[in-house]
Amino acid sequence: MSELVIRTTGLSKQYRGGVLAVDRVDLRVAAGEIYAFLGLNGAGKSTTIRMLLGMIAPTGGRAEVLGQQVRADATELWRRVGHMVETATAYPELTVREDLDVSRRLHGVRDTATVDHMIGQLGLAAYAGRRTRTLSLGNLQRLAIARALLHEPDLLILDEPANGLDPAGVVEIRELLRGLARDRGVTVFMSSHILAEVDLLATRIGIVHRGRLIEELDSMALERHRDRRLEIGARELDLAERALRDAGYQPYRRPDTAAPLLELRELGALDAPDEIAKLLVAAGTAPTHLALARETLEDHFMRLTGVDEAAA
């Protein structure tokens, strides 16, 4: 793995009153990655993000960002980090241009043209002279992202960046973040509820549930989730697995389903499931379940966090 931009070890936060918001989270985010942090409301995403930004002190473990231990007043570190935490906000009495100018000054950016550049890049030119109190939620979100990008940070920490954006805006921001990662090597650490968007953008995903990081999916695992597969159920699964192997397939036994299933990903099986059925019947174990499936990230997330079971 290349240089680590975010590294947490046993990072924990217990609020007064005993609520354990984040529980021993170990994160490793490498330079240039787009890492998505997924979780239900209250899972600990925002608390983790705030700890990474020095807004909240951990009660256990440690966090390092860009090789430095996170501290509230690590002013040189924050020069290299852009962030947007939870809902987008702005000074209501200021215009879009003035609001960005406040951020420019606080980040020590001398070139005043940067403000207009960001206004253009985030599609805010028509609103530049308008007070931020008149902006729609989507444009407020664009302004918050512009503020995070203004000082050309090496690391972007974004909490729900697609929140409130219209479909075109979602695509624009996706392309912008992807371009920053690809062309400038900017590392993006983002939380999101929009799983389809995460699926399209992230190179790695961490799923946090009840304060704990319960799974990380790298790009290969993500790709596997995007793949089609043929799900096979049979009363005698061992026999079915053997028959499929003998026929040259490479069945994968799913350990995470209520009833055991086999999966095939070979094109031959996907294009002719009837042939698989015939093969299993001939082997003496007729299929009880045969379905072409494609698990979305959402399916995976729901299953992992137990939301579908709770809803049922």
Add this chain to the structure above:
Amino acid sequence: MSGLRAAIETELLKSRRSRVPWAVAIGFTIAPLVSGLFMIILKDPDRARQLGLLGQKAQLVGGTADWPSFLGMLSQAVAVGGAVLFAFLTAWVFGREFADRTIRGLLASPTARASIVTAKMLVVAAWSVVIAAWVLVLGLAVGAAVDLPGWSAAEATGTLAGTAAAAVLTIGLQTVTALFATIGRGYMPALGWAVATIAAAQILAVLGWGALFPWSVPALVAGAGGDQAGSVEIAGLVAVAIVVIGGFAATVTWWRRADQTG
């Protein structure tokens, strides 16, 4: 302090664009105008009745229409009104960051949190000084327009100096108002604190402890406080200094150390 100049520039921009400091200035402008109105009524009650400024049966008890009375009235208005209006300004400058949730943009920034707090305090102080000066200048203009008798340059200078000193002390005490806006994450706790200190200052002054209670001291310096007027003790001024420095240090510490969840 890292980024102090940038922080001051941004605080000045925000306050200039907001209605709140201007509203405070307008609110304070009422003090010399109302004081002038009282002088007009006191000067010629019959004419005031004819003009409808005074009810037919109303009688004004005490007070004379002259420069010493007018400046005394102005001085008390600045001391008591300042405690309310400067607190309002401070509550807004600090509390708005939490109420509008703009605090997040100030954290994790190359500008140190201590610089941001210092800049806010300086901008509050600057606005307050300008407003107090404006009120005093306007007061002199109103007094001259009413053509009050009894002008004495030496006496006026003394009263105005006392008023200015009271205003400075009141402005300094706002560091604690800032602390309450910060801890309470909004305007209301700070305003509640301001009201509580004004009430406590009145009560303690009546009980004879005003000279030692920091929030009573400015009014005493301004010449208010009846029998205790002018009875300012060094201990009282030291108490004010301790509160000012303590309030500032505590506010900076809170910004730097407390969990920022807003």
